[in-house]
Amino acid sequence: MRETPTASVQCFFEDVEIDVPLETPGLTLTRAHVALFTGLTGEPASLDPETVPSLLPLSLSSGLGWRVPRPPLAVLAFMGFEWRFLAPIRIGDTIHSRSRTLTKRSMREGGVVIEERKVINQRDETVQEGKLTLLVARRPAT
Amino acid sequence: MGDPLMLSYGLVGGHPGIFFEDLTVGQEFTSPGRTVTETDIVIFAGLSGDYNVLHTDAEHMKSSLFGERIAHGLLGLSIEHGLASRGEPAAAHGALQGLKWKFKGPIKIGDTIHVRSRIAAKKDGPDPRCGLVTVERELVNQLGEVVQEGETEHAVERRG
Numbered sequence: 001m002r003e004t005p006t007a008s009v010q011c012f013f014e015d016v017e018i019d020v021p022l023e024t025p026g027l028t029l030t031r032a033h034v035a036l037f038t039g040l041t042g043e044p045a046s047l048d049p050e051t052v053p054s055l056l057p058l059s060l061s062s063g064l065g066w067r068v069p070r071p072p073l074a075v076l077a078f079m080g081f082e083w084r085f086l087a088p089i090r091i092g093d094t095i096h097s098r099s100r101t102l103t104k105r106s107m108r109e110g111g112v113v114i115e116e117r118k119v120i121n122q123r124d125e126t127v128q129e130g131k132l133t134l135l136v137a138r139r140p141a142t
Numbered sequence: 143m144g145d146p147l148m149l150s151y152g153l154v155g156g157h158p159g160i161f162f163e164d165l166t167v168g169q170e171f172t173s174p175g176r177t178v179t180e181t182d183i184v185i186f187a188g189l190s191g192d193y194n195v196l197h198t199d200a201e202h203m204k205s206s207l208f209g210e211r212i213a214h215g216l217l218g219l220s221i222e223h224g225l226a227s228r229g230e231p232a233a234a235h236g237a238l239q240g241l242k243w244k245f246k247g248p249i250k251i252g253d254t255i256h257v258r259s260r261i262a263a264k265k266d267g268p269d270p271r272c273g274l275v276t277v278e279r280e281l282v283n284q285l286g287e288v289v290q291e292g293e294t295e296h297a298v299e300r301r302g
Binding site for chain 2: 036037041042043044054058059062063065072077078079080081083084085
């Protein structure tokens with residue numbers, strides 16, 4: 001059995017700061033993203049082949065969240081979320097994500113963190129946004 | 143043959159020519175099933191860039207609450223949407239406007255999931271050409287456990 005990853009590589013509940021904006025690098029959406037995603041989900045091709053499936057930018061935003069100047073959150077479970085799809089996203093658009101922690105609440109097994117997240121396009125328009133509820137691990141006792 | 147509801151769902155394609163007026167509050171649908179594989183999780187991790195140990199480190203997960211790797215929550219939701227779009231009229235024909243979603247239990251490699259859905263509400267939206275349809279959804283595993291649930295809102299085109 002290996003050691004649990006240490007604090008230097010993960011952001012634990014105690015490390016989460018309220019209201020500090022985190023901005024990710026950008027990602028240009030390509031036909032390859034759409035083909036991989038629709039192949040994986042099995043949804044029928046869209047009537048407009050230039051439009052990106054709605055759930056793809058949301059899915060990409062969770063990976064973009066790993067590319068910020070902070071170690072990745074020690075997420076134990078993704079508990080739920082609310083999300084709005086505000087505008088279509090097209091192949092060739094470049095999205096990034098901006099997030100901040102709204103609240104954190106200590107629980108027995110860890111802590112619940114509510115994160116506000118926006119997906120923003122190259123014209124600085126918010127195209128998708130919502131609030132995510134995450135169960136985050138406490139820093140292991142040393 | 144199995145569940146008769148499955149036959150009414152339509153196994154391929156969508157429901158051509160379905161409009162807002164054709165949908166009725168209380169209509170229920172059951173999707174085909176799909177077995178979630180290790181490959182699904184690997185592809186989703188590679189595509190999304192979400193390499194959380196929950197989904198990628200089999201050794202670490204042996205000692206976790208779940209005992210093994212689990213699917214990304216958003217992979218489950220994405221597969222749910224794919225299953226629903228294969229026949230259910232609101233998902234097949236209506237652009238997603240919003241959703242509220244709860245992840246209630248893990249989806250493990252080899253689990254077979256399907257969608258149960260029900261049209262919960264219909265209302266006018268900001269675009270007069272479309273109405274808004276709210277659908278309640280449950281993603282159910284082979285043991286009958288609801289692993290994800292929530293509601294989605296779709297803009298569905300009105301007839302003429």
